[in-house]
Amino acid sequence: MYFKLKQEEVKLEQVQVPGSRDAFIQWLATRERGSTRYAVRKFTVKPDGIIAMHKHPYEEAVYVINGEAKVCVGERKEDIRQGELIYISGGEPHSFFNHSKNELEFICIIPYIEDMTITPVSGDCV
Amino acid sequence: MYFKLKQEEVKLEQVQVPGSRDAFIQWLATRERGSTRYAVRKFTVKPDGIIAMHKHPYEEAVYVINGEAKVCVGERKEDIRQGELIYISGGEPHSFFNHSKNELEFICIIPYIEDMTITPVSGDCV
Numbered sequence: 219m220y221f222k223l224k225q226e227e228v229k230l231e232q233v234q235v236p237g238s239r240d241a242f243i244q245w246l247a248t249r250e251r252g253s254t255r256y257a258v259r260k261f262t263v264k265p266d267g268i269i270a271m272h273k274h275p276y277e278e279a280v281y282v283i284n285g286e287a288k289v290c291v292g293e294r295k296e297d298i299r300q301g302e303l304i305y306i307s308g309g310e311p312h313s314f315f316n317h318s319k320n321e322l323e324f325i326c327i328i329p330y331i332e333d334m335t336i337t338p339v340s341g342d343c344v
Numbered sequence: 345m346y347f348k349l350k351q352e353e354v355k356l357e358q359v360q361v362p363g364s365r366d367a368f369i370q371w372l373a374t375r376e377r378g379s380t381r382y383a384v385r386k387f388t389v390k391p392d393g394i395i396a397m398h399k400h401p402y403e404e405a406v407y408v409i410n411g412e413a414k415v416c417v418g419e420r421k422e423d424i425r426q427g428e429l430i431y432i433s434g435g436e437p438h439s440f441f442n443h444s445k446n447e448l449e450f451i452c453i454i455p456y457i458e459d460m461t462i463t464p465v466s467g468d469c470v
Contacts, residue, residue: 219433220417222424246429247405247453253431255455256382258405279373279384281451283409291346298348303372305379307345325407327373327453329381 219252225260233261233269236338240267241314249330256329263287263314263322271313271339276331279305285322288315290343311339345378351386359387359395362464366393367440375456382455389413389440389448397439397465402457405431411448414441416469439469 223246233241240263247258263269263285271290286299291312298304306312316322349372359367366389373384389395389411397416412425417438424430432438442448 220420220431220436222422222428222430225427225429246407247431251431252433253403253405255403256405256453258407258429258453260407277379277381279379279382281372281384281386294346296348301351302348303351303384304348305346305373305377307378310346325451327382327384 221251223251228260230262235270235272235336237270238268240264240316241269254330256327259326259328261314261322261324261326263316265316265319265321267316267322268343269314271311271341271343272336273309273311273339274328274336275308275333276328277306277308279303279327281325283323283325285316285320286318287322288317288343289313290315290341295343311341313341313343315343347377349377354386356388361396361398361462363396364394366390366442367395380456382453385452385454387440387448387450387452389442391442391445391447393442393448394469395440397437397467397469398462399435399437399465400454400462401434401459402454403432403434405429405453407451409449409451411442411446412444413448414443414469415439416441416467421469437465437467439467441469
């Protein structure tokens with residue numbers, strides 16, 4: 219099995235975590251398309267946009283394609299930028315804030331596990 | 345658990361599939377760093393560079409960050425470019441040829457499964 223996708227043909231959906239703004243997701247490799255073990259998603263966050271603090275039982279790896287952001291993971295705060303990868307274990311609250319003047323674009327990989335629940339967590343990352 | 349990597353600090357290794365040339369891999373998220381279910385690698389292929397035809401029992405997803413290439417998957421030949429994702433099932437022979445004048449950069453995700461054997465396959469992708 220093989221498939222190819224152009225990202226501009228993939229639906230851009232708003233990130234649903236409450237408190238998020240100007241943050242969008244495109245599901246590229248998915249279970250529905252045949253990728254049964256993991257999903258590959260592209261995120262786009264506009265300047266001043268936020269993916270609000272949340273957690274889920276599965277880990278995620280994020281590779282930044284363009285731009286930069288402040289990231290909070292638990293109590294930790296740091297900057298990430300183009301060409302960097304971060305890895306966040308399952309259960310760790312995390313959020314992204316694009317404090318820059320440019321769009322932030324990143325690829326985010328998550329595994330498919332039994333429990334795919336996303337839980338909002340209070341706290342900001344600014 | 346959390347980690348962050350700058351790709352320029354990660355070792356650039358030559359792709360080992362026999363017949364490959366001017367093709368490099370950087371292992372970003374790996375089992376050794378705590379990513380137990382999948383690995384995220386960055387590939388860089390110089391103009392006229394090749395990742396020769398090979399297969400492995402696990403699937404892979406490729407997201408093109410920069411540049412373009414000709415890809416062969418089994419008997420299929422096609423072009424991929426920046427912003428596109430391809431997904432190749434386990435067992436499918438595949439190769440990449442950078443026929444352009446610019447560097448090709450892509451992210452490639454593979455799951456960790458029991459059998460991680462890579463097998464060279466005869467045939468070119470030009």
